[in-house]
Amino acid sequence: RSESTKDPVTKQLGIPTLKPETSWSYSLGITANIQSKLLLTVDAYRIAIQDRIVISGRFSSTVPQLVEYFKNTDVNEAQFFTNAIDTQTDGIDAVLTYKETVGNYPLTFNAALNLNKTTIVGGAAGVRTPTQLTGLGETLLNREERGRIEVNQPRSKFIMSGMYQPGPFNIRLATTRFGEISTIAPQDPLQDQNFAAKWVTDASVGYRFGKVAVLTLGANNVFNVYPDKVADPRLTNEGTVIYSRFATQFGFNGAYYFTNLAVNF
Numbered sequence: 001r002s003e004s005t006k007d008p009v010t011k012q013l014g015i016p017t018l019k020p021e022t023s024w025s026y027s028l029g030i031t032a033n034i035q036s037k038l039l040l041t042v043d044a045y046r047i048a049i050q051d052r053i054v055i056s057g058r059f060s061s062t063v064p065q066l067v068e069y070f071k072n073t074d075v076n077e078a079q080f081f082t083n084a085i086d087t088q089t090d091g092i093d094a095v096l097t098y099k100e101t102v103g104n105y106p107l108t109f110n111a112a113l114n115l116n117k118t119t120i121v122g123g124a125a126g127v128r129t130p131t132q133l134t135g136l137g138e139t140l141l142n143r144e145e146r147g148r149i150e151v152n153q154p155r156s157k158f159i160m161s162g163m164y165q166p167g168p169f170n171i172r173l174a175t176t177r178f179g180e181i182s183t184i185a186p187q188d189p190l191q192d193q194n195f196a197a198k199w200v201t202d203a204s205v206g207y208r209f210g211k212v213a214v215l216t217l218g219a220n221n222v223f224n225v226y227p228d229k230v231a232d233p234r235l236t237n238e239g240t241v242i243y244s245r246f247a248t249q250f251g252f253n254g255a256y257y258f259t260n261l262a263v264n265f
Contacts, residue, residue: 010080012069013059014130019083022050037100043093051083054149057139057186065135084128084141087149091116105166112159118150144246147184147192153248154179156197168208172218175201181249191235195228195247216260224255 029043059078061070070076091114098109120126127141156179164171177199185191204218227249229242236242243252 009070009073009075009078012132013066013078014132015056015080015082018053018081019051021052021083024048024050037098039097041093041095045089045091045093047089049087049089052085052087053081054084054141054145056080056082056084057142057145059133059136059139063136066132069132082140085126085149086121087118088121089116089118102164103166105164107165108163110159110161114157115155117155118153120146120149142186143184144186147182148246151182151184152246154181154197170206170208172204172206173201174203175199178250181247183244183246191232193228193231193244195244195249198225198227198250200225200250211264213261213263216258216262218258218260220256220258221254226252226254 025045025047027043027045029041032040034040056079059066061067061076070078094113096111100107100109124146129140133140156177158177158179159174160176161172161174177197180194180197182192182194200220201222202218202220203222204216206214206216208214227243227247230236230244233239235244
């Protein structure tokens with residue numbers, strides 16, 4: 001098996017030596033004091049990556065079109081990294097902060113929203129495929145790998161949080177909405193799956209002992225929320241992997257409770 005762009009087989013397949021990616025980022029932001037206690041910030045951005053490095057599909061010596069490139073070698077299959085595509089990410093970050101005093105103690109609310117979209121420039125036609133590999137469908141960058149780049153991370157994320165600090169106590173509550181994502185199968189569209197948006201809530205209470213120590217009791221994912229399970233039983237490794245290994249929406253460890261003691265010297 002060959003996985004190097006310096007391997008003779010890889011060179012014969014027309015895969016050039018890797019080169020560094022080039023990225024350009026642009027951003028524009030505004031800040032507005034809507035009221036004395038209310039602050040809004042909005043940032044729009046674009047990230048363009050040229051010659052993005054991706055991993056190819058697997059090219060087999062059994063494919064008639066490729067037999068000649070594997071002659072006189074001990075390689076039966078080739079897979080490699082290559083600068084095959086350019087991508088563009090567009091997004092908006094917005095944060096709203098409200099500060100109040102309740103019972104002479106500070107109370108702060110935050111709401112943060114991120115919207116983003118990553119696309120391969122030119123779509124499937126934008127994948128730079130060597131002449132030797134034309135006519136082999138999407139093997140160089142198949143639909144699964146394109147899906148990892150374009151739809152395998154949430155395009156939206158919304159966070160609401162509140163912090164109240166009465167005396168030596170601090171009380172925090174936060175909830176996060178992870179947007180919908182999708183996994184794309186390499187060949188069979190019937191194995192594609194959408195994973196619904198989910199809300200995950202965290203809470204904690206801390207107590208400060210003088211200026212030295214803070215004891216915190218808390219929970220991450222208080223309501224024990226899990227991602228959707230994999231729908232197609234063929235993708236579960238006979239039922240042993242019920243959550244997708246390829247979806248990166250949020251973790252699947254469920255609720256987590258903790259106690260933390262921080263001491264400053």
